[in-house]
Amino acid sequence: MTAHVLVVDDLLPNIKLLEAKLTAEYYTVTTARSGKEALEILKNNSFDIILLDVMMPELDGYEVCKIIKADPKHSDTPVIMVTALSEVEDRVNGIKAGADDFLTKPINDLTLFARIKSLLRLKVVTDELKLRSKSFSELGINNDFYSVGLNVLKDAKILLINDDIAESNQIKAQLETQGSTVEILTNPETIIANMIANSYDLAIISTLMIDHDGLRFSAQIRSNEKIRHTPIIILIEEDNNTFLIKGLELGINDYLITPIDNNEVIARANSQVKRKKYQDQLKQRYLENADAAVKDALTGCYNRRYFDVHYSQLFQQSIEQYKELCLIIIDLDHFKHINDAHGHVSGDEALKELPKRIASSIRITDMVVRYGGEEFVIIVPSTNIEQTKLIAERIRKCVEYKEFPISQEPFNIKVTASLGIAMIKPTDTKESLLKRADEGLYKAKEGGRNQICYVE
Numbered sequence: 001m002t003a004h005v006l007v008v009d010d011l012l013p014n015i016k017l018l019e020a021k022l023t024a025e026y027y028t029v030t031t032a033r034s035g036k037e038a039l040e041i042l043k044n045n046s047f048d049i050i051l052l053d054v055m056m057p058e059l060d061g062y063e064v065c066k067i068i069k070a071d072p073k074h075s076d077t078p079v080i081m082v083t084a085l086s087e088v089e090d091r092v093n094g095i096k097a098g099a100d101d102f103l104t105k106p107i108n109d110l111t112l113f114a115r116i117k118s119l120l121r122l123k124v125v126t127d128e129l130k131l132r133s134k135s136f137s138e139l140g141i142n143n144d145f146y147s148v149g150l151n152v153l154k155d156a157k158i159l160l161i162n163d164d165i166a167e168s169n170q171i172k173a174q175l176e177t178q179g180s181t182v183e184i185l186t187n188p189e190t191i192i193a194n195m196i197a198n199s200y201d202l203a204i205i206s207t208l209m210i211d212h213d214g215l216r217f218s219a220q221i222r223s224n225e226k227i228r229h230t231p232i233i234i235l236i237e238e239d240n241n242t243f244l245i246k247g248l249e250l251g252i253n254d255y256l257i258t259p260i261d262n263n264e265v266i267a268r269a270n271s272q273v274k275r276k277k278y279q280d281q282l283k284q285r286y287l288e289n290a291d292a293a294v295k296d297a298l299t300g301c302y303n304r305r306y307f308d309v310h311y312s313q314l315f316q317q318s319i320e321q322y323k324e325l326c327l328i329i330i331d332l333d334h335f336k337h338i339n340d341a342h343g344h345v346s347g348d349e350a351l352k353e354l355p356k357r358i359a360s361s362i363r364i365t366d367m368v369v370r371y372g373g374e375e376f377v378i379i380v381p382s383t384n385i386e387q388t389k390l391i392a393e394r395i396r397k398c399v400e401y402k403e404f405p406i407s408q409e410p411f412n413i414k415v416t417a418s419l420g421i422a423m424i425k426p427t428d429t430k431e432s433l434l435k436r437a438d439e440g441l442y443k444a445k446e447g448g449r450n451q452i453c454y455v456e
Helices: 014-022 035-042 059-068 088-096 107-139 166-174 188-198 216-223 241-250 262-289 305-322 335-342 346-357 384-400 430-446
Strands: 004-008 028-032 049-053 077-083 102-104 157-161 182-185 201-206 233-237 254-258 325-332 366-370 375-381 419-424 452-454
Touching: 004 035, 014 028, 014 166, 028 035, 028 241, 035 216, 049 059, 049 107, 059 077, 059 088, 059 241, 077 088, 077 107, 077 346, 088 102, 088 262, 107 188, 107 233, 107 305, 107 430, 157 166, 157 188, 166 182, 166 262, 182 188, 201 216, 201 262, 216 233, 216 241, 233 262, 233 305, 233 346, 254 262, 305 325, 305 366, 305 375, 305 430, 325 335, 325 346, 325 384, 325 430, 335 346, 346 366, 346 384, 375 384, 384 452, 419 430, 430 452
Parallel strands: 004 028, 004 049, 049 077, 077 102, 157 182, 157 201, 201 233, 233 254, 419 452
Antiparallel strands: 325 375, 325 419, 366 375
């Protein structure tokens, strides 16, 4: 996942060190030697992530972070505070200023990149939801939006998974002072069913349990379609970078170092619940607007009208910000035969079933559009071609390996699909990218169907 990073530090050696580390991992880097210079740069530029030193003259990192987070243009940009300070109070001050994470010098390379990747995954989701809402506005559909408010922990539902009773009671007591409801689960064997039934705003999971693996539970949450977007904070021992990196790679959102500090519990929980409620509101906003004006009546997918507006905006953004963008075009094989052999009602049922199979194989940021007839387009933002091929193969298998139910026959029918893929190039137009994906579909059909073809 490529990204544009702003590094802010008043000491040139620190800037050069971070710049070298980041460029070696293929990140694009812009640097600033002061808070004022950083704010000036941000007036005309957007970034995917900001690394911000705390101890700077004139404007310190806390003040700069507050200003960045108060600006609607940059409020969703992840900020990682970087400092030699290691006291809990410093971490709490950073989080209260709006920082998304906190790194202590000297910086461990693996930890740095794991945290950057973790925060970028969250930003991709928020950016896509905001762009979809903007597309509604372009179509003249009501797009009102309201703030999530300040006291986000009031009425928040939080699940705490921990076998340390004293520590659990300490965390529970602190969160309840903010108006949250906290459920402690000491035997987490039923964690998935419990979370599906209760729709928690946050899960706090200990990695220090005697008989249970907290990271395994985190992985199970992230792999379950119904609860995978629940924020996760893990409890971890200080300096246990191995566990922390594994957790970040699994998709945990944040961490608390034991022994637990009461103020840090509240600050980190507040940050995660606030982000979740904000994303929930964005999702609710476009779901409410996803009516007949932008949805295909038969399949419930987005229609060609919405695709034309949203794809145009996303393509332009990807070109301007050097972001990855892939398209998948999928078409049911021998669809005419389904209609001829089983009737048009069965054909319609197959068309309605296909998006269900696709939905089980894609991410929340990917969009499915009924482009015409039995042809569907899947927009895959911020994703390289190798990852897109994996998504396409999951879809192909999901179509092939389970027969499609049809009401007009006493049996199910075997269906396969062909898929064409293309990835954006700097010289592309939105038409040329779509054309290459379509060429891929044609080649997949010509090559025998039930396969994937990528056209460079």
